[in-house]
Amino acid sequence: MAAPKKNGMQTVVFQNPPVIISTASVVGSREGDGPLAGTFDKVVTDTYYGEDSWEKAEQRMMFDSMKKALQKASLKENDIDFMLAGDLLNQIISSSFTARTMGIPFLGLYGACSTMYEGLAVGAMLVDGGYADRVLAGTSSHYCTAERQYRFPTELGVQRSMTAQWTVTGAGSVILAREGSGPVITHATIGKVIDMGQGDSQDMGAAMAPAAADTIARHFMDTGRKPEDYDLIITGDLAAFGKKLTEELVRQKGYDISNRYTDCGILIYSGSQDVHAGGSGCGCSAVVTCGYLMGLLDSGRYKRILGVGTGALLSSCSVQQGETVPGIGHAVVIEKL
Amino acid sequence: MAAPKKNGMQTVVFQNPPVIISTASVVGSREGDGPLAGTFDKVVTDTYYGEDSWEKAEQRMMFDSMKKALQKASLKENDIDFMLAGDLLNQIISSSFTARTMGIPFLGLYGACSTMYEGLAVGAMLVDGGYADRVLAGTSSHYCTAERQYRFPTELGVQRSMTAQWTVTGAGSVILAREGSGPVITHATIGKVIDMGQGDSQDMGAAMAPAAADTIARHFMDTGRKPEDYDLIITGDLAAFGKKLTEELVRQKGYDISNRYTDCGILIYSGSQDVHAGGSGCGCSAVVTCGYLMGLLDSGRYKRILGVGTGALLSSCSVQQGETVPGIGHAVVIEKL
Numbered sequence: 001m002a003a004p005k006k007n008g009m010q011t012v013v014f015q016n017p018p019v020i021i022s023t024a025s026v027v028g029s030r031e032g033d034g035p036l037a038g039t040f041d042k043v044v045t046d047t048y049y050g051e052d053s054w055e056k057a058e059q060r061m062m063f064d065s066m067k068k069a070l071q072k073a074s075l076k077e078n079d080i081d082f083m084l085a086g087d088l089l090n091q092i093i094s095s096s097f098t099a100r101t102m103g104i105p106f107l108g109l110y111g112a113c114s115t116m117y118e119g120l121a122v123g124a125m126l127v128d129g130g131y132a133d134r135v136l137a138g139t140s141s142h143y144c145t146a147e148r149q150y151r152f153p154t155e156l157g158v159q160r161s162m163t164a165q166w167t168v169t170g171a172g173s174v175i176l177a178r179e180g181s182g183p184v185i186t187h188a189t190i191g192k193v194i195d196m197g198q199g200d201s202q203d204m205g206a207a208m209a210p211a212a213a214d215t216i217a218r219h220f221m222d223t224g225r226k227p228e229d230y231d232l233i234i235t236g237d238l239a240a241f242g243k244k245l246t247e248e249l250v251r252q253k254g255y256d257i258s259n260r261y262t263d264c265g266i267l268i269y270s271g272s273q274d275v276h277a278g279g280s281g282c283g284c285s286a287v288v289t290c291g292y293l294m295g296l297l298d299s300g301r302y303k304r305i306l307g308v309g310t311g312a313l314l315s316s317c318s319v320q321q322g323e324t325v326p327g328i329g330h331a332v333v334i335e336k337l
Numbered sequence: 338m339a340a341p342k343k344n345g346m347q348t349v350v351f352q353n354p355p356v357i358i359s360t361a362s363v364v365g366s367r368e369g370d371g372p373l374a375g376t377f378d379k380v381v382t383d384t385y386y387g388e389d390s391w392e393k394a395e396q397r398m399m400f401d402s403m404k405k406a407l408q409k410a411s412l413k414e415n416d417i418d419f420m421l422a423g424d425l426l427n428q429i430i431s432s433s434f435t436a437r438t439m440g441i442p443f444l445g446l447y448g449a450c451s452t453m454y455e456g457l458a459v460g461a462m463l464v465d466g467g468y469a470d471r472v473l474a475g476t477s478s479h480y481c482t483a484e485r486q487y488r489f490p491t492e493l494g495v496q497r498s499m500t501a502q503w504t505v506t507g508a509g510s511v512i513l514a515r516e517g518s519g520p521v522i523t524h525a526t527i528g529k530v531i532d533m534g535q536g537d538s539q540d541m542g543a544a545m546a547p548a549a550a551d552t553i554a555r556h557f558m559d560t561g562r563k564p565e566d567y568d569l570i571i572t573g574d575l576a577a578f579g580k581k582l583t584e585e586l587v588r589q590k591g592y593d594i595s596n597r598y599t600d601c602g603i604l605i606y607s608g609s610q611d612v613h614a615g616g617s618g619c620g621c622s623a624v625v626t627c628g629y630l631m632g633l634l635d636s637g638r639y640k641r642i643l644g645v646g647t648g649a650l651l652s653s654c655s656v657q658q659g660e661t662v663p664g665i666g667h668a669v670v671i672e673k674l
Contacts, residue, residue, distance in 0.1 A: 008415060010442045012468050053658050055654060055655070055658060056658070078345060082527060086445075086447060088428075089652065089654070090427040090428070090652040090653065090654060091425075091427070091447065091449065091650065091651065091652035091655075092447045093650070093651075093652045093654065093655045093660075096530055096650035096663055096665075097530075097650075097655070097660070097663065099529075099530040099663075100530040100531070100532050100650075100663045103529055103530075104529065105347045105527040105528060105529050106527070106528070106529060106530050106665060107446070107448075107455060107458075107459060107527060108423075108446060108447040108448050108455070108650075108665075109444070109445060109446060109447065110423060110428065110429045110445040110446065110447040111444075111445050112428065118444060118445070121444075122444060122459065125462070125463060125466060125468050126462060126466075128466070129462060129463075129465070129466030129467070129468070130466070131349050131462050131466070149654075190419060190442040190443070190444060191442060191443070192436075192440055192441065192442050192443060193433055193436040193437040193440075193443050194437070195437050313428065313430070313433035313434075313437075313445075314428065314430075315426065315427040315428035315430045316427065317392060317426070317427060317430065317486075318392070318428075318430045318434070321390050321392060321393070323430075323434070326433055326434065326436075326437045328433075328443060328445075
């Protein structure tokens, strides 16, 4: 049963914190060459993954990550009550087509690159609320599908600005359950859509930073906690420029997170990989959370992490029509009790 | 607090059924000329609604419907805990940009034309579960934005097949609350993605019918109810051909719904309006539910309705890559106690 949250608050506190009983991640070769290489379940070196389009390759990666998560927990599809998923492709086809194969009752989500954390937050409410014994939450992105949908045909080889980020090729999936062993989700802070007027679609980190900062500060206000209550605060895909901005914006709101804050988009690639500002995409926070963060908790190195999925809510159409880029951030507390 | 559903079931039963305390709908001129004209809150005759693009017009319609729903309930934005919305446009920009203006913590959904019912189902779980006192669920579609995104530039005047449906221009919004007066949501049945191999993107009704039929039959199996327990069973946007198919598929599963079943896409236009098979789009089930169905319940004519939002989970890309069209259906029981 849930603790009713007070009016005006954005944070839900779970009374029976849902357990992360299994996670799995599948990534592409660039991610497999990066510093987190050892934390992924599978590295796929062929960008087509044996399929005849990158879109189908992305679907296959999501499918693989879901099957792997089930397998690790010795579960089958019909042990799962709901599948929650979303991705960057128009009409979230990676998720819908994977749901067609999985055959699990499906709730489609869209939070751009914040989708993994939206799925964890909503999934945790469905489990804690007693509507599901187990939910499967997942997401994916693929450099080649995202690049050609949002920007240019990859074959053009268009020069990228230094603030640009590299869309992670990867899929991550999490099984949340009412019972079992693993880290638990104790809180979820649902973010507002915030737009400070950033209109450069080559600088998503700056577009998302205000929303990330707002959600982080709101989380502290709602819970009465301080940055020191967390071993790690990690955003999804703000990368180098967005991270700096977020740190500063959170400081302006009265909280210094600098000595315990990093970003999945910074961790996933090394400086020598020529990805400019860092990683992005739905897969970025998903595979870092499913691999690296779970490892930190399992090893006992960290006890309590504040993860903040971040999303830039643009479309090619909105950019072409002169709109600025709104951002969103959803935070989830993951804790090893 | 929620009734835990049994393993393998797709239906959630609410112990404290969330109340529909307010609904509002805004539609375009074709819908305003149709048989349900008197049930909408506002008819907008200019396809641009005073904006410089159809996309911005659609956003304004969603915004208007949300403001109107708040106004009818004498509520303000900060009385709402979460906004749940989605739409057909790439990266659900109608919803994200409206959420930017509303300033309510936002959960983006994507269920194609089933989105209103996905929002009602998830929203009801968040309210019944104690995570929110009130949620605002909404969606929108616009003939001109959908047509140019999914099919052809409207200026081309391409001939349409007789199975084609007309995307409803309209937005509908619902406020669900823990307390208040109005019809209540007692059950939600979350659908699976089903694809029977229909590949004609000019016949969405046939693509969605198997999923709708599956959800309807599953609802009866889960609850032990029969068609006769409902005054009305209504699907979202299957229109003439899809409705016939659904009726037959449900009959094959052992239930005869023929004498109490209709479809929002059939009701919204008259035969003389030259819309071929009928209406479709996220707005279709939304505005019919927010207007006409609420009226039936309020007047006491009907006591209990099974509404089934239906969605075709295609994208231009998936069609171009030769994929068939998967469908989904989410059912919600709306009852005047």
